[in-house]
Amino acid sequence: MSEKSRLTRRNFLTRLFLAASATALGGCQKLSESPWFVKILGVGEKATRRVQRLVLPRRAVAQEFTEAELSPQFRSNGTFMPRNPAYLAMAEGGFAGYRLEVGGLVERPGTFSLADIRALPSRTQITRHDCVEGWSAIGKWKGARLSALLEAVQVKPAARYVVFHCADPMGEDGSSPYYESIDLEDAFHPQTILAYELNDETLPVKNGAPLRLRLERQLGYKMAKYVMRLEVVEDFSHIAGGKGGYWEDRGYEWYAGI
Amino acid sequence: MARTKRTAAKGSRYYRHTLPVRLMHWINVIVLVILLMSGLNIFNAHSALYWGEQSYRGVPPFLVLGSRIDDEGEVSGITRIFGHDFDTTGFLGASRDSEGDVVERGFPSWLTIPATRWLAMARRWHFFFAWLLVLNGVCFVGYSLASRHLHRDILPTRRDLRSIGRSVVDHLRFRRPKGEAARHYNVLQKLAYLSVIFLLLPLVILMGFGMSPALDALVPGWVGIFGGRQSVRTIHFIVAWALVLFTIIHVFQVIVNGFWNNLRSMITGYFRVAPEVDDE
Incomplete structure (x- = not known):
C-alpha cells in the first residue's frame, strides 16, 4: 500500500471518528427521549433495587x-x-x-x-x-x-x-x-x-x-x-x-x- | 517504503492482545465515557463539592461552579475554588444552551449526557453503565488471573522495578523500545495499568456505593472512614477526573509510540515490533 493512500485512509478514519462522536452525542439525547431505550436503561436501577434489597438486612x-x-x-x-x-x-x-x-x-x-x-x-x-x-x-x-x-x-x-x-x-x-x-x-x-x-x-x-x-x-x-x-x-x-x-x-x- | 528494510532488520508482527482483552478494553472505553458524561449531568444538579458528612455545617463548599447575573441580565460563570473566584463564562458555571443563550450550568451541555439538564435521565444512564463497568471489571480481573495475563504482562518483575529510573528517562526522551523490549509493557506502563485496575476503578466504584443511603446502612458509619458522605462524593468526582488524566496520558503514549500500530493491536491483536537495529 502506498504512503499516500494510507494517509487518505487515516484522514478518512479520523473524520469518521469525529463524525461518530458528534452523532453519538446527539444520539444520546435522542435515545433519552425514546421509551424503548429508557426502558433498557431502567434495567440498571431495577437490578440495583434487587441487589440492595438482597444484601441489606431488613432491620x-x-x-x-x-x-x-x-x-x-x-x-x-x-x-x-x-x-x-x-x-x-x-x-x-x-x-x-x-x-x-x-x-x-x-x-x-x-x-x-x-x-x-x-x-x-x-x-x-x-x-x-x-x-x-x-x-x-x-x-x-x-x-x-x-x-x-x-x-x-x-x-x-x-x-x-x-x-x-x-x-x-x-x-x-x-x-x-x-x-x-x-x-x-x-x-x-x-x-x-x-x-x-x-x-x-x-x-x-x-x-x-x-x-x-x-x-x-x-x-x-x-x-x-x-x-x-x-x-x-x-x-x-x-x-x-x-x-x-x-x-x-x-x-x-x-x-x-x- | 521501509517494508523490506524492516523485515531484513527482524522487525516482526506478533499477537499482542487476545480477543477478550480487546473486547473488554473497548467496552470499557464506551462505558467510562458515558459514566463520565452522565456523572457530570448528575453533578450539575448541585454543582458544589464539600468535605465531611454534610453540606451545611457552616463551612462553604471548596469548589462551586456558580454564576452571577448583572444588572443588564447578563449571565457569567464563576468558578470558586477555596474562596478564589475565576470567570469561566462559556465553559464552567454558565454556558450556551441549544438556543445559543448563556444559561447557568455547571458543566457545559456538550460534556453531559443527556445534553439537557435532566437529573432523572442522567441517573438512569449512569446506573445502567455503572453495572456494565462492574461486570466488565469482574470479567477482566477473572480473565487476567485465569489466563495469567496479569502475571505475565502486567505485574512488574523485580528487574522491572529496578529499572524505574531508566524507564522515566526513556519516557522523558520519548525513546521507543525496540526489539525484544517492545514485546512487553515497560515498568511505568505496568504500574499505571495496575493502579487504574486495582486502585482508581475500585475506588470510584466504592465511592459510588458510599453515596447510596441504603448501602451506607449496610455497616453504619463506614463512609466515615473516607471523611463522610460528602467527602465520598468529592472523592468520586476527583477519581473520575484522575481517570480522565490517565486516559489523556494513555492516548498520548499511544500517539507518540506509533498510533496506528497501537490502535491496530487493540483491534486485530497484532502489533509490529520495531527492529533492534535503527532503521534511520
Whole structure:
C-alpha cells in the first residue's frame, strides 16, 4: 500500500471518528427521549433495587449522629410554603384542626389528631438527609413510629404499599399534589417515622409541618412533607401517573436507595 | 517504503492482545465515557463539592461552579475554588444552551449526557453503565488471573522495578523500545495499568456505593472512614477526573509510540515490533 493512500485512509478514519462522536452525542439525547431505550436503561436501577434489597438486612439501620454534627440550618427543598388555601388556613390555626386520615386496606380506618399522633410510641433520631441532587444535611427528628400507627389500624393481608398524600400542590398550575409510596418492609422499619419535631422544636412549615415522613435508607424525595392522608394499597398504578410518586411520575426511580 | 528494510532488520508482527482483552478494553472505553458524561449531568444538579458528612455545617463548599447575573441580565460563570473566584463564562458555571443563550450550568451541555439538564435521565444512564463497568471489571480481573495475563504482562518483575529510573528517562526522551523490549509493557506502563485496575476503578466504584443511603446502612458509619458522605462524593468526582488524566496520558503514549500500530493491536491483536537495529 502506498504512503499516500494510507494517509487518505487515516484522514478518512479520523473524520469518521469525529463524525461518530458528534452523532453519538446527539444520539444520546435522542435515545433519552425514546421509551424503548429508557426502558433498557431502567434495567440498571431495577437490578440495583434487587441487589440492595438482597444484601441489606431488613432491620439494618441508617447511621445516626451526635448533636454536635447537626446542620446549623436544616435546608428546605422543593415546597417551603404550600400554595393551598385549606392548608394555609390550618397552619394559621397552629394545625389545631389537622386530622391525619388513614384508610385503604386496613381493618380500622380512621382519623388522627396531632395529639393522637403524639400519643403513639415515638422515636428520636439524628440522621443524615441525602438529596437526589447531591447535598446532605443532618437533623434531629422526633416522630411517631409508622409501625405503631399501622398496627393501630391493622393492615389487611393483601396490603403491599403505604401511599402518602400531601397538601402541597406541585407543577406550574398546582394541579398535581405531591404524593409518595413505600412498601411495607420500609413502613415497618424502626427508623421510619412520621416526624412532628425537628431539632427539638415543632416541625416548621418549610420542612413539612405538621407531619413528614422520615425514611432514612432512601433519598430525600421519598420523604413526603405535609402528609395529610395515608392510603394502604395493594398496587399504586391507579394513583396519579401510576408510578408511585410525584417525582416517580416524572422519571425518577421508585426505589431511591441509591 | 521501509517494508523490506524492516523485515531484513527482524522487525516482526506478533499477537499482542487476545480477543477478550480487546473486547473488554473497548467496552470499557464506551462505558467510562458515558459514566463520565452522565456523572457530570448528575453533578450539575448541585454543582458544589464539600468535605465531611454534610453540606451545611457552616463551612462553604471548596469548589462551586456558580454564576452571577448583572444588572443588564447578563449571565457569567464563576468558578470558586477555596474562596478564589475565576470567570469561566462559556465553559464552567454558565454556558450556551441549544438556543445559543448563556444559561447557568455547571458543566457545559456538550460534556453531559443527556445534553439537557435532566437529573432523572442522567441517573438512569449512569446506573445502567455503572453495572456494565462492574461486570466488565469482574470479567477482566477473572480473565487476567485465569489466563495469567496479569502475571505475565502486567505485574512488574523485580528487574522491572529496578529499572524505574531508566524507564522515566526513556519516557522523558520519548525513546521507543525496540526489539525484544517492545514485546512487553515497560515498568511505568505496568504500574499505571495496575493502579487504574486495582486502585482508581475500585475506588470510584466504592465511592459510588458510599453515596447510596441504603448501602451506607449496610455497616453504619463506614463512609466515615473516607471523611463522610460528602467527602465520598468529592472523592468520586476527583477519581473520575484522575481517570480522565490517565486516559489523556494513555492516548498520548499511544500517539507518540506509533498510533496506528497501537490502535491496530487493540483491534486485530497484532502489533509490529520495531527492529533492534535503527532503521534511520
